[in-house]
Amino acid sequence: MALNQELQAVTEAFSGHGVDEKSLVTLLGKWDHQERETFRKNTPPFFTEDHERNFQRWDDHSVRLLKHEFVRFKNAVVPWTMHPWERDARLVKEALKKGPNAYGVLIEIACTRSSEELLGARKAYHSLFDHSIEEDVASHIHGIERKLLVALVSAYRYEGSKVKDDTAKSEAKTISNAIKNAQKKPIIEDDEAIRIFATRSKLHLQAIYKHYKEISGKNLDEDLSDLRFKQTVQCLCTPQIYFSKVLDGALKIDVHKNTKKDLTRVVVTRADIDMKEIKAEYQNLYGVSLTQKIEETAKGNYKDFLLTLVARKG
Template sequence: MSGLGVDEQALISILGKWHPEQRQHFRKGTRDFFTEDERQFERWNDRHILQLRHEFLRLKDAIVMWTMHPWERDARLLKEALYKGPQYNVLIEIACTRSSEELLGARRAYHSLFDHSIEEDVAFHVHAPEKELLVAILSSYRYEGPKVNEETAKLEAKTLSDVIGKKGLDKKDENVVIRILSTRSKLHLKAIYKHYKAITGKYLDEDLEGDLRLKETVQCLCTPEKYFSQVLDASLGYNVDEISKEALSRVIVTRATRI
C-alpha cells in the first residue's frame, strides 16, 4: 500500500486463495492494521479501513470484508443495516444463516466495537411489528445437534398451518410463529417445513407472501440457497440500486468459505 493506489489484481489474486487460517495469521501478523480485542478477535483499525477503501478503485468493500474476522464483519454489517433504512433482510440473513457460535461472536464483536448490544440497538431503531421478530432471532442460541423429534415437528407444522391459514396474523398468532422460528434448531425447522408441505400442499414460505420478513426468515433458516439465489439475482439485474449492488459483495464474501 503506497498511498497512491494498490496493485488490485495482484492483491486479489493473493488474498482470494487464502483459507480462514491464513487470513487469521495475516491479521495477527499485521499489528498496524489489526489489534487483538478483549473478546478474542482481531479487529480492524478504523483508520486503515478508510485508507484501504480510498486506495482501491474497485472491490474495496469485498477486500475489507474478506480480510476481517468473521465476527467483526457481521457486527459491522449489522450496524450498517440498522442505520441504512434499516435493511431488515440483512439483519435476518445474519441472524438466521450463521451458526449459534458465529452469531454469539458477532454479538460480542458488536458490543466491543459500538459499546451497545445489537439487541439494544434493534429495540431502539426498529419499530413493531419487525422489532419482536428481529430481537428474538438475533438473540437466539439454537441447538445444533442431529436430533429431531418428528412428532413435535408435525404438531408444530399443524400449528403453523392453523395460524397462517387465517386471514392475517393477529398479535397472538404472530408470537406463536416467532417463538417457533427463534427457538427451534435448523434441522427441526426443516422438518417442520417438510411436514407443512405435506399438510397444506404448499411450502411455508409460499404461505407467508403477505409478510416479507417472516418469509425471509423461513427461507434463511430452511432454504438458504433459495434466499441467496434471489439476492444475487436482484443484485445482478439491470439498473439496480446501490443497496442491491452492495449485496453482491456481501453474499459472495460471507458465503465463500461455506461452499
C-alpha cells in the same frame, strides 16, 4: 481501435458493477482535448450540454454512482480480510442505520450463521459499539417486525442431530393455523410462530417445512405474505435458494446501488461456507452459471476478485 469503438469501450467501462480500470487507463490516458470533448458530447447519460455557456458538464447523479463503482473493489477486499465476527457486527450496524429496506440483512445474519458465529458477532458488536445487538435492534426498530428481529438476533440454537418428529408435525399445524388466521392477526405478531422460528434448531425447522408441505401442498415460504417471516423461513430452511435469489437481484443491470451491494456481501460471507451449493442452486434456478453471470455483469478488479472468491472450495 477507431474513436467510435473507443467511446463505446469507455462507456461500457463506466457501466455496471465496478469499473474496468484497465480500459480507462489505456484509453482515457491517451485521449487529447478534442477526443475527450467528443466523448462528453456523445455520452448523454454521463454529461449534460450547457448550451448557454457552451460546455458539457458531468451529470451529478452519474458522478455519485460512479464514485460508488470505483470503491466497489475496496468494499469487497476490506470485508474479506475482516474477522467474520467483526464483519457481521458491522453489517448489522449498517443495516440499522439504513432502516427498514435493510432489515433483511439482520435476518440473514441471525438465521444463516451457526449459534457460535452469531454469538461471536454479538461479542464483536459489544467491542466495536459499546452496545449489544439486541438492545440496538430493540431501540432502532419500531414496527411490528421488532419482536421477531429481537428474538432472532438473541437466539442460540441447538445444533445437534436430534429432532422430535411428532413435535415438528404439531408445530407445522400451528404455523398453518397462524397463516390461515393472518387476516385477524398477522403471523409476525403471533407469539407461538415467533417462538418456533426463533428457538428451534434448523433441522427441526426443516422438518416443520417438510410437514407443512404435506399439510398444505405448498412450500411454507410460498404461503407467507409477510416479507420478514418469508425471509426468516428461507434463511433457516432453504438458505442456498435464498442466497441465489439475492444474487440474481443484485446482478441485474439497473438495480439500486444498495441492491448491488448484496452481491459483495453474499460472495464475501459465503465463499468459505457454502458457495459450491449456492452455485449449484443458482444454475438450477436460472439456467446460467453464477460465474458466467458475474463475468457478464461485473467489471475490472472487482469482477476478478469476485470470481476468485466464487471459485474457492468453500
